[in-house]
Amino acid sequence: MAEPLKIRVAKDAGFCFGVRDAIEKARKTASKYGKVYMLGDIVHNERVVKQLAQENIEVVDSLDEIQDAPVLFRAHGTIPALWEQAAQKDIKIVDATCPLVHEIHDEIRKLHAEDRKLFIIGDHGHDEVIAIQAQVPSATVISNIAEAQQVPRLKKAGIVSQSTQMIENVQSIISILSMKIFDLRFVNTVCFPTRRNQEQIKFIAPDSDVMIIVGSNTSANTRRLLEVSLSLNPRSYMVEKAEDIDQSWFSDAESVGVSAGASSPDDLIAEVVEQLRNLHVEASAQNEE
Numbered sequence: 001m002a003e004p005l006k007i008r009v010a011k012d013a014g015f016c017f018g019v020r021d022a023i024e025k026a027r028k029t030a031s032k033y034g035k036v037y038m039l040g041d042i043v044h045n046e047r048v049v050k051q052l053a054q055e056n057i058e059v060v061d062s063l064d065e066i067q068d069a070p071v072l073f074r075a076h077g078t079i080p081a082l083w084e085q086a087a088q089k090d091i092k093i094v095d096a097t098c099p100l101v102h103e104i105h106d107e108i109r110k111l112h113a114e115d116r117k118l119f120i121i122g123d124h125g126h127d128e129v130i131a132i133q134a135q136v137p138s139a140t141v142i143s144n145i146a147e148a149q150q151v152p153r154l155k156k157a158g159i160v161s162q163s164t165q166m167i168e169n170v171q172s173i174i175s176i177l178s179m180k181i182f183d184l185r186f187v188n189t190v191c192f193p194t195r196r197n198q199e200q201i202k203f204i205a206p207d208s209d210v211m212i213i214v215g216s217n218t219s220a221n222t223r224r225l226l227e228v229s230l231s232l233n234p235r236s237y238m239v240e241k242a243e244d245i246d247q248s249w250f251s252d253a254e255s256v257g258v259s260a261g262a263s264s265p266d267d268l269i270a271e272v273v274e275q276l277r278n279l280h281v282e283a284s285a286q287n288e289e
C-alpha cells in the first residue's frame with residue numbers, strides 16, 4: 001500500500017528578515033528610480049537573482065559601471081572604502097545592511113577601542129567577514145579548530161563571529177582560545193535567525209527518516225544547515241529546486257523534514273514541499289500491521 005510521506009517543515013525556514021528587507025528595499029528603489037545597482041548578488045540564490053534582474057535590479061562588479069541610479073549595499077555589509085568611493089562619485093547609496101550586521105561592526109570597533117587583539121570567527125573570503133574585518137585596522141579570521149590551535153598565547157583579545165556561523169564551531173573555537181588568552185572578551189554575534197534555524201533542524205532532523213535542505217551550494221549558510229542536519233541524520237540532502245529531489249532517497253522512508261537556508265525564497269520551499277507531497281512510498285509490511 002502506498003502512503004504519503006509525513007512532511008515537517010521548519011517553522012522559520014528560508015529568508016531571514018535581513019535578506020527579506022534588502023530585497024524589498026531593492027524593489028522599492030528600482031521602482032522609484034527606474035533601476036538600482038548592486039555590487040554582487042543580493043542573495044546566493046540564482047532564481048532570486050534572475051527574478052530581480054527582470055525588475056531592473058542590476059548586478060555590477062564595480063562602482064565605475066554605475067550611472068544615473070542608486071547603488072544598494074547588501075544585507076551582509078560593505079567595506080568602508082566602498083562607502084567613501086560611492087560618496088566621492090556622488091552615487092546615491094541605499095543601505096540595506098542588516099541591523100544585526102551593523103551591530104557586529106559596532107562590536108568589533110568597540111573591542112578595537114579596548115586595545116584588544118582582534119579575531120573574527122568566520123569563513124575566509126566571505127563578503128560579510130571581509131566587511132567586518134575592514135571596520136578595524138587589523139583582525140584575524142579563524143574558521144576552524146585547527147586555526148584556533150595556531151593562535152599564540154595572548155594577554156588581551158576580543159572576538160566576534162560571522163552572523164551565520166554554526167554555534168558548535170564557535171563554541172569549540174572559543175574553548176580553545178580561552179585556554180590561550182588571559183583577558184578574552186567574546187561577543188556572540190551569531191544572529192538569532194541563524195540560531196533559530198539551527199535549533200529547529202536539531203529538533204526535526206533526528207526525528208525524520210530523511211532531511212531536505214533547500215538552498216544553493218553557493219550559500220555558506222545553507223551548506224552549514226546541511227552540515228548540522230548531516231550530523232544528526234545521515235540521510236540529509238541539499239536541493240536547489242524541486243526537480244533535484246531523487247525518489248531513491250525515500251526508500252522505506254515514512255517521514256521527511258524540510259529546512260532552508262536564509263537565501264531560499266518561500267515559493268521555492270513551497271515547490272519542494274509540493275513535490276514531496278507527491279512522492280508516495282511503499283509502507284513496509286511491518287508498519288502496515
Ligand code: SF4
Nearest residue numbers: 016018098100163191
Ligand atoms: S543571516 Fe542574520 S545577520 Fe545575516 S542578514 Fe539574515 S538576519 Fe541579518
